[in-house]
Amino acid sequence: MALLKTSKIISAVGAHTPALGVLPFRASSWWTDVQMGPPDPILGVTEAFKRDTNPKKMNLGVGAYRDDQGKPYVLSCVRKAEAQIAAKSLDKEYLPIGGLGEFSKACAQLALGPDNEVLKSGRSITVQTISGTGSLRVGANFLSRFHTAVQDVYLPKPSWGNHTPIFRDAGMQLKAYTYYDPKTCGFDFKGALDDISKIPEKSVILLHACAHNPTGVDPRPEQWKEMASVIKKRNLLVFFDMAYQGFASGDIDRDAWAVRHFIEQGHNIVLSQSFAKNMGLYGERVGGFTIVCKDTEEAKRVESQLKILIRPIYSNPPMNGARIAATILNTPELYKEWLVEVKSMADRIIRMREMLVSNLKSEGSTHNWQHVIDQIGMFCFTGLKPDQVERLINEYSVYMTKDGRISMAGVTSGNVAYLAHAIHAVTK
Amino acid sequence: MSLFSDVPLAAPVAVFKLTADFREDKSPSKVNLGVGAYRTDDCQPWVLPVVRKVEKMIAGDDSLNHEYLPILGLPEFRSSASKIALGEDSPAIQEKRVGAVQCLGGTGALKIGAEFLRRWHNGNNNTKTPVYVSAPTWENHNGVFLNAGFEDIRPYKYWDAQKRGLDLSGFLGDLESAPEHSIFILHACAHNPTGTDPTQDEWKQIADVMKRRSLFPFFDSAYQGFASGNLEKDAWAIRFFVSQGFEIFCAQSFSKNFGLYNERVGNLTVVAKDEDNLNRVLSQLEKIVRITWSNPPSQGARLVAITLTTPDLFAEWKDNVKTMADRVLLMRAELKAKLLALGTPGTWDHITDQIGMFSFTGLNPKQVEYMVKEKHIYLMASGRINMCGLTTKNIDYVAESIHEAVTKVQ
Numbered sequence: 001m002a003l004l005k006t007s008k009i010i011s012a013v014g015a016h017t018p019a020l021g022v023l024p025f026r027a028s029s030w031w032t033d034v035q036m037g038p039p040d041p042i043l044g045v046t047e048a049f050k051r052d053t054n055p056k057k058m059n060l061g062v063g064a065y066r067d068d069q070g071k072p073y074v075l076s077c078v079r080k081a082e083a084q085i086a087a088k089s090l091d092k093e094y095l096p097i098g099g100l101g102e103f104s105k106a107c108a109q110l111a112l113g114p115d116n117e118v119l120k121s122g123r124s125i126t127v128q129t130i131s132g133t134g135s136l137r138v139g140a141n142f143l144s145r146f147h148t149a150v151q152d153v154y155l156p157k158p159s160w161g162n163h164t165p166i167f168r169d170a171g172m173q174l175k176a177y178t179y180y181d182p183k184t185c186g187f188d189f190k191g192a193l194d195d196i197s198k199i200p201e202k203s204v205i206l207l208h209a210c211a212h213n214p215t216g217v218d219p220r221p222e223q224w225k226e227m228a229s230v231i232k233k234r235n236l237l238v239f240f241d242m243a244y245q246g247f248a249s250g251d252i253d254r255d256a257w258a259v260r261h262f263i264e265q266g267h268n269i270v271l272s273q274s275f276a277k278n279m280g281l282y283g284e285r286v287g288g289f290t291i292v293c294k295d296t297e298e299a300k301r302v303e304s305q306l307k308i309l310i311r312p313i314y315s316n317p318p319m320n321g322a323r324i325a326a327t328i329l330n331t332p333e334l335y336k337e338w339l340v341e342v343k344s345m346a347d348r349i350i351r352m353r354e355m356l357v358s359n360l361k362s363e364g365s366t367h368n369w370q371h372v373i374d375q376i377g378m379f380c381f382t383g384l385k386p387d388q389v390e391r392l393i394n395e396y397s398v399y400m401t402k403d404g405r406i407s408m409a410g411v412t413s414g415n416v417a418y419l420a421h422a423i424h425a426v427t428k
Numbered sequence: 429m430s431l432f433s434d435v436p437l438a439a440p441v442a443v444f445k446l447t448a449d450f451r452e453d454k455s456p457s458k459v460n461l462g463v464g465a466y467r468t469d470d471c472q473p474w475v476l477p478v479v480r481k482v483e484k485m486i487a488g489d490d491s492l493n494h495e496y497l498p499i500l501g502l503p504e505f506r507s508s509a510s511k512i513a514l515g516e517d518s519p520a521i522q523e524k525r526v527g528a529v530q531c532l533g534g535t536g537a538l539k540i541g542a543e544f545l546r547r548w549h550n551g552n553n554n555t556k557t558p559v560y561v562s563a564p565t566w567e568n569h570n571g572v573f574l575n576a577g578f579e580d581i582r583p584y585k586y587w588d589a590q591k592r593g594l595d596l597s598g599f600l601g602d603l604e605s606a607p608e609h610s611i612f613i614l615h616a617c618a619h620n621p622t623g624t625d626p627t628q629d630e631w632k633q634i635a636d637v638m639k640r641r642s643l644f645p646f647f648d649s650a651y652q653g654f655a656s657g658n659l660e661k662d663a664w665a666i667r668f669f670v671s672q673g674f675e676i677f678c679a680q681s682f683s684k685n686f687g688l689y690n691e692r693v694g695n696l697t698v699v700a701k702d703e704d705n706l707n708r709v710l711s712q713l714e715k716i717v718r719i720t721w722s723n724p725p726s727q728g729a730r731l732v733a734i735t736l737t738t739p740d741l742f743a744e745w746k747d748n749v750k751t752m753a754d755r756v757l758l759m760r761a762e763l764k765a766k767l768l769a770l771g772t773p774g775t776w777d778h779i780t781d782q783i784g785m786f787s788f789t790g791l792n793p794k795q796v797e798y799m800v801k802e803k804h805i806y807l808m809a810s811g812r813i814n815m816c817g818l819t820t821k822n823i824d825y826v827a828e829s830i831h832e833a834v835t836k837v838q
Binding site for chain 1: 576700
C-alpha cells in the first residue's frame with residue numbers, strides 16, 4: 001500500500017513517484033504518473049486482422065458466433081421475443097437490485113433442471129448479473145467477503161484469461177490445478193486428480209461446466225464423477241462457470257450434466273451463467289449468479305448480502321436483455337424454437353470441426369488431428385506452436401492467438417479448405 | 429456445517445424498503461414520496477415519447493445486432509454524452525483532452541471512477557486519500573467509495589438545517605482544511621437529497637479554494653436538464669470548472685433525464701490536461717471495466733446516442749425534459765402556496781428555492797414517522813420528499829398532513 005510522502009513505489013507496471021506539494025496549476029496533470037495499460041492480446045489480433053488487405057484473411061480470434069457466411073447471427077427467437085416485448089409498451093422503472101424475478105427464476109431452472117430438489121425447496125438464490133463477467137465478479141466479491149476461512153481459488157491450467165484478474169482484484173489468491181495435456185491436446189485426467197487431491201480443505205475450485213475455454217477439452221461423465229468424489233473428500237467449495245450451456249453439445253441438459261451431478265452429490269455450489277453465446281445476447285449483458293445454500297433461511301441471509309455487494313457497483317441490472325431471455329425461457333413456443341436454434345449453432349461448429357479434419361487429411365497431413373473433433377464448443381486448441389501461428393498470420397493472413405487457440409465460429413464452409421491448406425503448410 | 433452459517437442478514441436498502449412498505453399498504457389515500465423516479469400527474473411512470481419513437485427505430489433496423497460493444501462502450505454515445513455535459517463548443521473537446529467510459533448508470537460511472545482514483549490518484553493504491561461527500565448526500569456515495577477501497581470518507585458541511593439552505597462558510601472552511609489531493613464529490617445540480625445548489629458566485633468561491641488547495645473535483649451529474657429544464661444552465665458548474673483549467677471526472681446518469689432507469693445508461697466523462705494524459709487514463713479505465721463487467725449494455729446507449737445526434741429527436745428530447753421539469757416546478761409552487769394558505773408554522777420558501785426532484789422539507793424523524801404511520805405518506809426519515817410523487821389530486825392531502833405533523837408532533 002502506498003503512503004502519501006514515500007519517494008518511490010515499485011508497482012507491477014513500473015516505478016513511480018507521487019507528486020509532492022502544490023505544483024504550478026496549469027503545468028501539471030494529476031495523471032502524469034499513470035502508466036499506459038498493456039494492450040489486450042486478443043484485441044491486438046483483431047486490430048491486425050482489420051489492417052490486413054488479403055481477401056482470403058480469416059479472423060479466428062473472435063469469441064462470438066458467426067453463421068456460415070461469417071456474419072453475426074441474431075436468433076429468430078430473440079427477434080420474436082423483442083417484438084412481443086415491444087408490443088407491451090412496458091415502463092422503464094428500476095429493476096430490483098437482484099434483477100428481473102422472472103429471469104432469475106428461469107435462469108436457475110435452465111441450469112438445474114425444473115424438477116431439481118434445490119429449486120423445489122427454495123434453498124438457492126439467483127441474482128441477475130452483467131453477463132458472465134459480472135456474475136464472476138459478484139461471486140468473487142462475495143467469496144472474498146464471506147468465505148474467509150480460505151481465500152484461495154484454484155483455476156484449471158489454462159483457463160479464461162479474465163478469471164485471474166477478476167478473482168485477484170476481488171482479493172482472492174490464485175492457484176492452479178493441472179487440466180490440459182499438450183501431448184494429447186486432451187484432458188490430463190490423472191494430473192487433474194493428483195492436483196485436486198492435494199488442494200487444502202475449503203479452498204475454492206473453479207470448474208468450467210462445459211466447452212472449456214480456451215481448450216475445448218471437457219471431462220467425460222465418468223471422469224466428472226470421480227472429480228466430484230475427490231472434491232467432496234477434500235471439502236472444496238465448487239464454483240462452476242457455465243458460459244456455453246446448449247452451445248457445447250447442442251443439448252442443454254447434456255451441457256448442464258456436470259452441474260446437476262455435483263448438486264446431486266451434495267455439493268452446495270456457486271454458479272455463474274452467461275446468455276451471451278447461447279442466446280446471442282452478447283452486448284445486452286445477460287447473466288446470472290446462483291448460490292446453493294443449506295436451507296431457505298440461509299438463502300435469505302445470502303441474498304441480502306448479495307444485494308449489499310451489488311448496490312455500490314451498479315445499483316441494479318439492465319432490463320433489455322433479461323427481459324428477452326425471460327420471454328424466451330418462459331414462452332413454450334419460443335423456448336422450443338430456441339432449443340432448435342442453439343442446436344443448429346452447435347451443429348455448425350461440430351460440422352466445421354469435422355470438415356477441417358477431413359480437409360487436413362485431403363491436404364495430405366499425417367498428423368493426428370482427432371483432438372479437433374474431440375474438443376467441444378467455440379474454441380479449439382490446435383496444438384500449433386507460436387512460430388507456426390506466426391507463419392499462419394504473416395504468410396496466410398489467418399489470425400489467431402499465440403497459444404494456437406482458434407475460434408471455430410470464424411470457420412465457414414467457404415474458408416475451411418483454405419484454413420486446412422494453411423495449417424498443413426506450416427505443419428508438414 | 430455450512431460455509432455460510434455466519435453470514436448475517438443485512439438490513440435492506442432504506443429507499444427500496446420504503447417502496448416495498450408502500451406497496452403493501454392498503455390505505456386508499458397512500459402517497460409514495462420516496463424513490464427518485466419521475467411520475468406523471470396520474471402518478472404513473474412516464475416513458476418519454478422520444479424514447480418510444482427511437483425504440484421503434486432501433487427495433488425496425490435490421491442492420492443492428494446484439495454484438496459486444498467495445499469495453500469503453502458505444503463511441504457515439506460516449507462522445508455525444510460528454511458534449512451534453514461540456515457543451516457543443518467546448519474548448520477541452522476541441523483540444524482532444526476529453527474522453528469517456530460508458531457505464532452502468534450513474535452508479536457505475538462513480539464506481540469505475542472511484543476504482544481508478546484508488547489505484548492511480550495521489551500515489552498508487554493510496555486508500556487513505558480522503559474522499560469528501562456532502563452532509564447530507566446520496567446514501568450510495570459512501571458505499572461506492574468504501575467499496576472501491578477508500579478508507580477515509582468524510583463529510584463536508586453543506587446543508588444548514590437552521591436556515592434551510594447552503595452552509596457556504598462551512599463548506600469553504602472544510603475545503604480549506606482538507607488535505608491536499610483530497611477528492612470532493614460535487615453535485616453538479618439538483619443536489620440530492622436537499623435540492624439546494626450553490627449559486628454561480630458560490631461555485632466560483634468553491635472553485636477558487638479547490639484550485640488553491642489542489643483538491644480533485646468529481647462531479648455527480650444525475651439531473652442535467654431535469655433541474656431547471658435547461659441543459660446548459662444545469663451544466664454551468666461543470667463547464668465553469670473545466671474553463672478554470674481543472675482536470676475533472678464527471679459521472680453522468682441518463683436515468684432521470686431520459687427516463688431510462690432500468691437500461692442503466694451512464695457515462696464517466698474525463699477531462700485531462702492533454703491528449704497524452706487522457707489516453708493513459710482511458711487505457712487504465714479499460715482494464716478496470718474488463719474485470720467488472722467486461723463491456724456495457726447496448727440498448728440504452730444506442731437510444732441516447734441516436735437521440736442526441738439527430739437534430740429533431742434532440743429537440744424533441746429537450747422538450748420532453750422540460751415537460752418533466754415544469755411539472756416539478758408546478759408542484760413546488762402549489763405545495764408552498766397551500767402550506768402558506770393553511771398557515772402552517774415555519775417558513776416554506778425552501779420548497780420553491782430548492783431545485784430538482786427532491787425537497788428537504790425540514791420535517792424531523794418523529795414528524796416523518798407520523799406522516800408514514802398515521803397518514804400513509806411515505807418519505808425518507810431525513811424528511812426528503814420526491815416532488816414527482818405529488819399530483820394535483822393528492823397535493824391537498826399531503827399539504828394538510830404536513831400541517832398536522834408540524835403542529836401535532838414536535
